[in-house]
Amino acid sequence: xxxxxxxxxxxxxxxxxxxxxxxxxxxxxxxxxxxxxxxxxxxxxxxxxxxxxxxxxxxxxxxxxxxxxxxxxxxxxxxxxxxxxxxxxxxxxxxxxxxxxxxxxxxxxxxxxxxxxxxxxxxxxxxxxxxxxxxxxxxxxxxxxxxxxxxxxxxxxxxxxxxxxxxxxxxxxxxxxxxxxxxxxxxxxxxxxxxxxxxxxxxxxxxxxxxxxxxxxxxxxxxxxxxxxxxxxxxxxxxxxxxxxxxxxxxxxxxxxxxxxxxxxxxxxxxxxxxxxxxxxxxxxxxxxxxxxxxxxxxxxxxxxxxxxxxxxxxxxxxx
Amino acid sequence: xxxxxxxxxxxxxxxxxxxxxxxxxxxxxxxxxxxxxxxxxxxxxxxxxxxxxxxxxxxxxxxxxxxxxxxxxxxxxxxxxxxxxxxxxxxxxxxxxxxxxxxxxxxxxxxxxxxxxxxxxxxxxxxxxxxxxxxxxxxxxxxxxxxxxxxxxxxxxxxxxxxxxxxxxxxxxxxxxxxxxxxxxxxxxxxxxxxxxxxxxxxxxxxxxxxxxxxxxxxxxxxxxxxxxxxxxxxxxxxxxxxxxxxxxxxxxxxxxxxxxxxxxxxxxxxxxxxxxxxxxxxxxxxxxxxxxxxxxxxxxxxxxxxxxxxxxxxxxxxxxxxxxxxxxxxxxxxxxxxxxxxxxxxxxxxxxxxxxxxxxxxxx
Numbered sequence: 001x002x003x004x005x006x007x008x009x010x011x012x013x014x015x016x017x018x019x020x021x022x023x024x025x026x027x028x029x030x031x032x033x034x035x036x037x038x039x040x041x042x043x044x045x046x047x048x049x050x051x052x053x054x055x056x057x058x059x060x061x062x063x064x065x066x067x068x069x070x071x072x073x074x075x076x077x078x079x080x081x082x083x084x085x086x087x088x089x090x091x092x093x094x095x096x097x098x099x100x101x102x103x104x105x106x107x108x109x110x111x112x113x114x115x116x117x118x119x120x121x122x123x124x125x126x127x128x129x130x131x132x133x134x135x136x137x138x139x140x141x142x143x144x145x146x147x148x149x150x151x152x153x154x155x156x157x158x159x160x161x162x163x164x165x166x167x168x169x170x171x172x173x174x175x176x177x178x179x180x181x182x183x184x185x186x187x188x189x190x191x192x193x194x195x196x197x198x199x200x201x202x203x204x205x206x207x208x209x210x211x212x213x214x215x216x217x218x219x220x221x222x223x224x225x226x227x228x229x230x231x232x233x234x235x236x237x238x239x240x241x242x243x244x245x246x247x248x249x250x251x252x253x254x255x256x257x258x259x260x261x262x263x264x265x266x267x268x269x270x271x272x273x274x275x276x277x278x279x280x281x282x283x284x285x286x287x288x289x290x291x292x293x294x295x296x297x298x299x300x301x302x303x304x305x306x307x308x309x310x311x312x313x314x315x316x317x318x319x320x
Numbered sequence: 321x322x323x324x325x326x327x328x329x330x331x332x333x334x335x336x337x338x339x340x341x342x343x344x345x346x347x348x349x350x351x352x353x354x355x356x357x358x359x360x361x362x363x364x365x366x367x368x369x370x371x372x373x374x375x376x377x378x379x380x381x382x383x384x385x386x387x388x389x390x391x392x393x394x395x396x397x398x399x400x401x402x403x404x405x406x407x408x409x410x411x412x413x414x415x416x417x418x419x420x421x422x423x424x425x426x427x428x429x430x431x432x433x434x435x436x437x438x439x440x441x442x443x444x445x446x447x448x449x450x451x452x453x454x455x456x457x458x459x460x461x462x463x464x465x466x467x468x469x470x471x472x473x474x475x476x477x478x479x480x481x482x483x484x485x486x487x488x489x490x491x492x493x494x495x496x497x498x499x500x501x502x503x504x505x506x507x508x509x510x511x512x513x514x515x516x517x518x519x520x521x522x523x524x525x526x527x528x529x530x531x532x533x534x535x536x537x538x539x540x541x542x543x544x545x546x547x548x549x550x551x552x553x554x555x556x557x558x559x560x561x562x563x564x565x566x567x568x569x570x571x572x573x574x575x576x577x578x579x580x581x582x583x584x585x586x587x588x589x590x591x592x593x594x595x596x597x598x599x600x601x602x603x604x605x606x607x608x609x610x611x612x613x614x615x616x617x618x619x620x621x622x623x624x625x626x627x628x629x630x631x632x633x634x635x636x637x638x639x640x641x642x643x644x645x646x647x648x649x650x651x652x653x654x655x656x657x658x659x660x661x662x663x664x665x666x667x668x669x670x671x672x673x674x675x676x677x678x679x680x681x682x683x684x685x
Binding site: 208210211213214215216217218219220221224229232233 | 370371372391392393397398399401403405406407408409418419422423466470
């Protein structure tokens with residue numbers, strides 16, 4: 001048995017892989033399938049839609065033409081009443097003319113992007129600084145800091161949700177829109193920082209210090225050596241950490257539901273999806289299309305990241 | 321261009337002293353080799369000159385500046401690292417010109433210096449490659465190029481050849497010698513290889529256990545070592561140390577009496593008791609000669625009827641081992657000697673090359 005595999009062994013292995021992959025991919029296939037089905041097709045267990053229906057996507061992405069809403073004749077009569085003040089008329093008209101039964105998917109997506117990309121960017125910057133100092137510098141209390149950062153990660157979010165909100169209330173941040181957003185931002189950063197620091201810290205340790213010394217001999221300050229040598233060499237790990245932080249923020253529901261509850265216009269996608277389920281817009285194809293669009297950036301991220309994650313960046317620099 | 325002065329440099333890590341007080345003056349343009357066994361503090365000393373380590377006490381002066389508190393990037397020093405430390409994400413060309421780009425040297429000047437150096441180091445073909453695609457010797461040359469192009473005041477070499485195979489090593493050693501002759505910069509070179517020390521240095525500094533054991537020109541160190549450590553560290557095969565007894569008229573080694581007045585390198589003046597003074601005698605294997613090919617002169621002493629225990633043929637040389645005064649002694653003879661194991665041989669020794677050391681302190685007498 002020197003790595004030689006029999007035919008049956010190979011087939012068995014392939015089958016096992018296939019089973020595992022289909023098991024994890026089936027739910028996604030279900031989402032995709034339903035999002036593309038017409039209403040009459042929803043009860044059909046087949047994953048392949050009889051006809052492809054892109055209306056749900058068009059609607060969510062705002063590609064449908066705004067429907068001209070006809071004001072019912074009875075209401076028009078009221079509006080024509082000259083005794084009614086103009087502002088009342090406008091209010092009534094607005095009620096019938098408005099398109100607010102449309103789901104503002106784009107806005108939610110933008111909110112999600114702002115929160116997760118913003119938090120991931122800050123988290124990455126802090127991770128780099130933290131990781132560099134725990135992996136390269138010697139200072140008092142280094143070990144304590146290293147451990148206590150990890151401690152943050154050990155405590156689950158549910159436990160901290162109430163106390164954090166209470167603290168935000170006490171210092172008056174939770175009562176304003178920007179305060180709440182700031183708190184959420186901070187929470188995402190703190191949540192992702194420990195893992196980011198650890199991943200990067202270990203990666204930095206793998207980069208020979210001699211490279212930085214060489215840069216210093218070449219006239220760089222330590223800061224320049226980090227920027228010109230350490231960071232370019234860490235690109236794969238920087239991308240990984242960024243995507244990790246981004247996904248945590250993108251998928252986060254718990255804290256967002258607490259801090260953004262009162263500010264519907266700032267809801268992120270997970271919150272919006274939850275609302276979609278219970279709203280009058282709870283139509284299957286639309287829910288599934290929204291789920292699909294929520295998934296999409298993460299999938300794209302992974303595809304993008306895998307290009308960065310070619311290993312062996314530091315090969316050939318040092319020997320011995 | 322700059323002279324370097326080290327004044328009573330001490331370096332400790334936590335409680336262990338690694339460098340225990342080094343005073344050294346390196347002249348402008350001089351090529352100084354710090355040599356010693358591992359752990360003797362030679363690399364630490366070099367890194368302190370570079371500014372990558374801070375001395376615990378003492379002063380480092382480069383040119384006319386005390387550089388203790390000057391950052392490495394401001395010392396105008398170029399360094400070749402033992403493991404090359406090339407930037408893996410940059411091409412060979414970018415590796416070499418990295419420092420110049422940082423200094424915003426104009427492009428024409430960069431290209432001029434680059435072509436000069438890549439020609440000298442035969443790197444023209446490699447400029448667009450990444451370090452990972454180079455062989456060890458090529459990487460070494462890139463590392464050299466990166467240091468040379470700076471035209472820095474001082475060049476530092478930290479065991480630059482220790483990762484190369486022996487053929488490449490001797491080739492690069494010659495190249496380094498040529499480069500030094502061409503640029504004439506003050507250079508400090510760290511190695512544990514005494515051949516590199518002997519061949520490259522204007523001045524060899526032998527370090528032992530954090531101290532300077534001896535410093536001087538290669539020939540001084542080779543011919544007149546001041547203690548047994550230096551005597552045995554420099555020279556290959558290393559010097560034989562044989563027990564002997566010094567009397568007023570002669571030096572006794574295992575019953576052989578070497579006449580005192582011929583031992584021109586023994587300058588011991590103090591009086592010697594009648595029972596003699598126990599000493600350690602140092603004779604380099606190279607100073608033994610086969611009597612069959614050399615005539616006996618006044619200055620030579622004949623060790624007769626030595627039994628050969630072992631022969632190691634090396635091509636031109638052959639090294640033989642024989643027993644003298646209870647110890648195994650090595651001699652290097654040339655290819656003409658017709659000898660066989662277990663046979664007997666007469667060996668001549670140039671008496672002016674015989675050294676004696678104190679039995680306890682192992683210092684020269």
